[in-house]
Amino acid sequence: MTLTTETHSAVLAAIVEGCASLGFEMSCDLVTGQLLRTLAASRPGGRILELGTGAGASTSWLLSGMDADTTLLSVEQDPVVAAVAAAHLGADRRLDLRVGDGAELIDALAGHRFDLIFADTWPGKFHHLDQALGLLAPGGVYLVDDLLPQRTWPTDHARAVRELLDRLTTDPRLHTTYLDCSTGLLLATRH
Ligand SMILES: C[S@@+](CC[C@H](N)C(=O)[O-])C[C@H]1O[C@@H](n2cnc3c(N)ncnc32)[C@H](O)[C@@H]1O
Numbered sequence: 001m002t003l004t005t006e007t008h009s010a011v012l013a014a015i016v017e018g019c020a021s022l023g024f025e026m027s028c029d030l031v032t033g034q035l036l037r038t039l040a041a042s043r044p045g046g047r048i049l050e051l052g053t054g055a056g057a058s059t060s061w062l063l064s065g066m067d068a069d070t071t072l073l074s075v076e077q078d079p080v081v082a083a084v085a086a087a088h089l090g091a092d093r094r095l096d097l098r099v100g101d102g103a104e105l106i107d108a109l110a111g112h113r114f115d116l117i118f119a120d121t122w123p124g125k126f127h128h129l130d131q132a133l134g135l136l137a138p139g140g141v142y143l144v145d146d147l148l149p150q151r152t153w154p155t156d157h158a159r160a161v162r163e164l165l166d167r168l169t170t171d172p173r174l175h176t177t178y179l180d181c182s183t184g185l186l187l188a189t190r191h
Pocket residue numbers: 026027028029051052053054055056057058059075076077078081100101102103120121122123
């Protein structure tokens with residue numbers, strides 16, 4: 001069943017309930033979700049890649065903005081949280097949900113092109129960054145969140161975030177905009 005803007009609220013509420021029962025607290029917030037939906041809607045017929053499905057909150061926002069011809073490939077390493085996403089979103093034929101390591105998927109996708117990449121886990125953000133950026137089509141958009149200090153950050157993560165910001169904002173392939181809202185976002189377009 002195709003998720004739409006009309007059915008999205010109920011689906012998201014069910015995912016949020018699933019997250020609460022698992023104690024999963026890493027889903028994107030409302031502002032990032034709305035931005036994902038806006039970006040997804042700007043790419044009719046596009047190809048979208050999500051690294052770190054989590055329980056499917058961000059996936060649901062992306063699906064709610066996508067048209068019938070847009071496809072979304074999303075990967076999550078943890079089968080328990082991935083099962084929540086699959087239960088609520090798995091029937092949507094535009095979505096290809098994978099359970100596995102995002103780094104392996106990035107490597108396997110070499111040569112493919114995506115119009116939008118939401119990098120919300122380690123691979124494609126803190127490692128395998130160049131490979132992930134290599135998957136961006138010209139004009140493609142890359143988005144990362146969680147750039148402002150979070151209580152879930154591991155020790156020394158602030159340095160890794162600074163290095164990530166340095167790398168992205170000095171990459172000659174990209175135009176970047178830092179958005180000081182939500183959890184701290186960086187939006188980049190490959191030119
Ligand atoms: C920030 S959460 C994703 C939240 C989700 N995008 C959302 O906003 O609803 C990051 C996710 O990445 C997953 N993860 C960690 N390492 C991974 C890897 N190597 N490959 C794929 N997923 C990974 C974690 O299990 C976690 O669910």
